Amino acid sequence: MATRERPPRGRGGDARGGSERGGGERTGARSERGGGERSERAGEREDRRGSAESQQRFVYGVNPVLEALRAKPDEVERLYLVEGQLGARAAGELLSRARDAGIRVEKVTRERLGALAEGGVHQGVVVELRGYTYAELEDVLEAAKAAGKPPLVVVLDGIQDPHNLGAIIRSANALGAHGVVIAKDRAVQVTGTVAKASAGAVEHTLIARVVNVSRALEELKAAGLWVAAADVEATEPMWSARLDGPLALVVGAEGTGVREGVLKHCDFRLRIPMTGQVGSLNASVSAGILLYEVARQRGSAPVR
Incomplete structure (x- = not known):
C-alpha cells in the first residue's frame, strides 16, 4: 500500500492545514496515544462488530x-x-x-x-x-489492496438525508471508491430509501460504520492515506491538489458542512470553483464532482 511520503499539494497552493501541521507535530500527536487508547479503539471495533447488522x-x-x-x-x-x-x-x-x-x-x-x-x-x-451488514475500516483497506490501487475512501460527516447518502454511495461505486464510511450516531443509516436512491449500489459497496469519525480519519492516516475535506471556504481549488494517491475524501452535511472538530484531522481542504450566484452545492453533488476529479487524475474516469 502507498505511504504518506509527500503531501498531495497543488502547484504551490495553500493546503489549509497541511503546512501548519508538520511531520513532527503529527508524530507527537500519535505518540500520545498509548496502550489505553489502543484498547479503547479495540473496544469500539468490538462494539461495531457486535451491532454491525441492522434490523430487518x-x-x-x-x-x-x-x-x-x-x-x-x-x-x-x-x-x-x-x-x-x-x-x-x-x-x-x-x-x-x-x-x-x-x-x-x-x-x-x-x-x-x-x-x-x-x-x-x-x-x-x-x-x-435480514439486515444490512456493515464493513470495518480494515475491510475497505483490504479491498483497495486486493484491487492493487491506491485506496480511495469516502468519509461522511453527519449526512442525515437518505437520498443524499444513497446518491453518494452510487457515485462512490461508479467512480472507483473502495468504500464509504458513515457515523453510527447522528447520521442516516442504510435503509430502503438509501438503497433506492443508490440504484442498488449499496449491495455492491463496502459501507463501514464507525463510532467516531475523527478517530477513523486518524486510523486511515496511520494506514497511509491523506485526508482531504470538501470545504466551501477553502482557498485551494480541487484541481490544483494531488488526488491520485491514497486518499480519504471527507464530505459534510448540507448547511453545516464538515464539522470544525473533524476538519482539524484533515490534511488539506478542497473547494469546488463555482461561477453562478448559488454559493454551495448539494452534498451528494459535491461528492460526485470531487470523486470524478479523483478519477480523472487517476486516469480512471469512465469513458464511453
Missing part, C-alpha cells in the same frame, strides 16, 4: 431489488409483488432469481406494498432482507 429492512424499486437478488440472494427473506404492475422482462428475472434462490414470493396489494416501502416509489416490488 425492506428494499424497493425494480433496480434496487434486482441488485439485491443478484448480489445477496442468501440475505433475501421474501419477495413481494403487485401482480400485473411489472413489465414482463423485469418480472421474469425477479421470479427466476427468487425461484433459483428458494425465496418465498408473495403477491400483495398496492396498499400493502406501499406500507412495506413506507410510502416510497416501489414500482410494484419489494424485498425483505
Whole structure:
C-alpha cells in the first residue's frame, strides 16, 4: 500500500492545514496515544462488530431489488409483488432469481406494498432482507489492496438525508471508491430509501460504520492515506491538489458542512470553483464532482 511520503499539494497552493501541521507535530500527536487508547479503539471495533447488522429492512424499486437478488440472494427473506404492475422482462428475472434462490414470493396489494416501502416509489416490488451488514475500516483497506490501487475512501460527516447518502454511495461505486464510511450516531443509516436512491449500489459497496469519525480519519492516516475535506471556504481549488494517491475524501452535511472538530484531522481542504450566484452545492453533488476529479487524475474516469 502507498505511504504518506509527500503531501498531495497543488502547484504551490495553500493546503489549509497541511503546512501548519508538520511531520513532527503529527508524530507527537500519535505518540500520545498509548496502550489505553489502543484498547479503547479495540473496544469500539468490538462494539461495531457486535451491532454491525441492522434490523430487518425492506428494499424497493425494480433496480434496487434486482441488485439485491443478484448480489445477496442468501440475505433475501421474501419477495413481494403487485401482480400485473411489472413489465414482463423485469418480472421474469425477479421470479427466476427468487425461484433459483428458494425465496418465498408473495403477491400483495398496492396498499400493502406501499406500507412495506413506507410510502416510497416501489414500482410494484419489494424485498425483505435480514439486515444490512456493515464493513470495518480494515475491510475497505483490504479491498483497495486486493484491487492493487491506491485506496480511495469516502468519509461522511453527519449526512442525515437518505437520498443524499444513497446518491453518494452510487457515485462512490461508479467512480472507483473502495468504500464509504458513515457515523453510527447522528447520521442516516442504510435503509430502503438509501438503497433506492443508490440504484442498488449499496449491495455492491463496502459501507463501514464507525463510532467516531475523527478517530477513523486518524486510523486511515496511520494506514497511509491523506485526508482531504470538501470545504466551501477553502482557498485551494480541487484541481490544483494531488488526488491520485491514497486518499480519504471527507464530505459534510448540507448547511453545516464538515464539522470544525473533524476538519482539524484533515490534511488539506478542497473547494469546488463555482461561477453562478448559488454559493454551495448539494452534498451528494459535491461528492460526485470531487470523486470524478479523483478519477480523472487517476486516469480512471469512465469513458464511453
